Amino acid sequence: MSSPPVDDQDSPAPPxxxxxxxxTDIAVALLFAVADAVIVVVGAIWHFVIGMGTAPSPDSPRPAQSRDIPVLIWLVIWGxxxxxxxxxxVHARLRMPVTAVVQGLFTLVCTLLAVAWTRMLLS
Known part of the structure; x- marks a missing residue:
């Protein structure tokens, strides 16, 4: 004789x-927002300072020569x-919606900064 069918309701559900x-979600989101703001401000200042430092002077008769950019720089910019x-x-999977939104906005801003850095380095 065959055993009776096992009912799915009797099996223990995964926790x-x-x-x-x-x-907790809001507190973590606020901590990340402060850290993200510092990172964005420092990145924007570096972009401005390095961009102004590498810009050709108006009195320069020849165009700037292209230079090789180390892979580490690209890894940092896009990493x-x-x-x-x-x-x-990860925060979305942890079911922390406020923190996930803050990190999503930070991702968007970092991507825009990475595009700006890339354009500056390739010009």
């Missing part, structure tokens, strides 16, 4: 992760938005 409290996107994804 669901508890969602962090809204207060920061990649890490920010991973952070936004």
């Amino acid at each position: 669901r992760r508890e969602r962090p409290s809204r207060l 920061i938005p990649a890490v920010a996107a991973a952070g936004a994804f």
Whole structure:
């Protein structure tokens, strides 16, 4: 004789992760917002300073020569938005919506800064 069919309701369900409290989510989001703002401001200042330092002078008769850009520079420029996107994804999976939105906005700003840095370095 065959055994009776096993009912799915009798099997133990995998434990669901508890969602962090809204207060924890907001506190973490505020900490990330402050850190992200510092990173964006420092990145924008570096962009301005380095851009002004490498700009050709108006009295220069010849165009600036192209130079090789180390791979490490490209990894830093495009690695920061990649890490920010991973952070936004992780916080979304942890069910922390406020922090995920803050990290998503930071990803957007970092991507815009990376595009600006890339344009500056390639010009």
